[in-house]
Amino acid sequence: MTKLVSLVIAEHNNASIKAATLNTIAAAQAIRGEIHVLVAGHNAQDAADAAAKIAGVSKVLLADGLQLKAGLAENVVATILQIAYDYSHIFSPATAYGKNVTPRLAAMLDVAQISEITAVNDTDTFERPIYAGNIIATVQSDDAIKVITVRTTAFDPVAAEGGGAPIEKIDAAADSGTSKFVTREVTKLDRPELTSAKVIVSGGRGLGSGENYKQMLEPLADKLNAALGASRAAVDSGFVSNDYQVGQTGKIVAPQLYVAVGISGAIQHLAGMKDSKIIVAINQDPDAPIFSVADFGLVGDLFNLVPEFTAQLSKHAV
């Protein structure tokens, strides 16, 4: 049997390592081989230093070049290809970055990608959700190199400190010349981002209007330090824009606490939030399907219950 060595493609901002990398390393640990971490970026020594401190990492590879600064898939993949054949497994987080880069790498290696794994059963067997998490498939790969993205919410992060891995420099591949970074606009959020929030307050058609959505949910979200979400019905009714949408065709979330307000619980919404740790539903229809997944249900008029909930929370900050 070939030696088990895993490469983890770090997500970073050149100065520090993003948290998703720690969950990804946790998944790689289940392979029980050595773990190397690749930091591909520009002026990314600080990120490499941070990666070297992560518990369980035996080597950090640093590829540094201006053409790697923006994380363009073409250049990142060309860089990884130089070292990919040294590995039995290559992991990346199933974030926008990992999802963009990793399938391109897999195709260059002529191997399948195993997307968004939620469990490692064996060195070649993994569990992954399909049909928006309504079904869990157990899949086995016969490819020589297993290329994998990791659903970060399924793995507890490893410790960011405690390791002392050596850092080795590798060459950055030449610029492809076909793709150029233009600009990045970071959404100014006075709240946590939907996909990484610990608490989400989400609203549905029951709110009746965009104005009610704001009036009812924003104060509650403020108290809970929560991200705001919405059902497809609320988006379709124009209450909020569709980047708020939680569900099968929107964002898949798994916060510690999900508060569903005026959401009936259509299949496609449940698919996007049912892995939340605690679900609270507030709805006037006692037969609404949302109550079948809710840990705590409150039946009644949301226009009375939500402000009351918000008021009582002032005494219990999260």
Added chain:
Amino acid sequence: MKVLVAVKRVVDSNVSVRVRPDGKGIGLENVKMAMNPFDEIAVEEAVRLREAGVATEVIVVSAGVAQSQETLRTALAMGADRAILIETSEELQPLAVAKLLRALVDKEQPQLVILGKQAIDDDSNQTGQMLAALAGFPQATFASKVIVVDGKATVSREVDGGTETLSLLLPAVVTTDLRLNEPRYVTLPNIMKAKKKPLDKIKPEDLGVDIRPRLKTLKFAEPIKRSGGVIVPDVKTLVEMLKTKARVL
């Protein structure tokens, strides 16, 4: 400029799928099928490019069973000019589809290939990126805005926490995200018109592509169901429960 759009026939997003009792498959008999929602957005974007005079022809392609013709007809009714079905009843995984599309790209020489970012059945989110790799094209995934001018595509893409804009030299691959556009409804006259548009059928062998699956699914299972919760009588009890029982406050 030719635009190639790939579409997949999937279980309608409103259908609740079930694992077959033996755990070896998913019960898809008599289930309503539809075009993958992200692929509808891809078709819409391509048709808009042609309506704006940027594209000259929109070719829509699907790989799969014979019934995928219905999906292609829908795309034609939305405004695509002609369709190609790569017909097979074999299981197709993303790498195989990417190889089939790459062979078609070689043949048709499109300047832009647009795909949905992800199919809502296998949730792989791979085919576009894989096609870009195999064809040697640049890629812009999860697009929320596409502008094509002077042999370049300027694409805004949805990344974690914001938007990023890339400039790609054509030919290029773009995959669509939800905010890119709102697909049009097909009208009856357009459905009638679509019946007369050309739809070619070919086989994977015609393209000389190895479509062997690389992943074997050992088991399908339904996730552990959430245990039924409790209905609490009032807000006070709810807050109390969240504090003491759930410990999230």
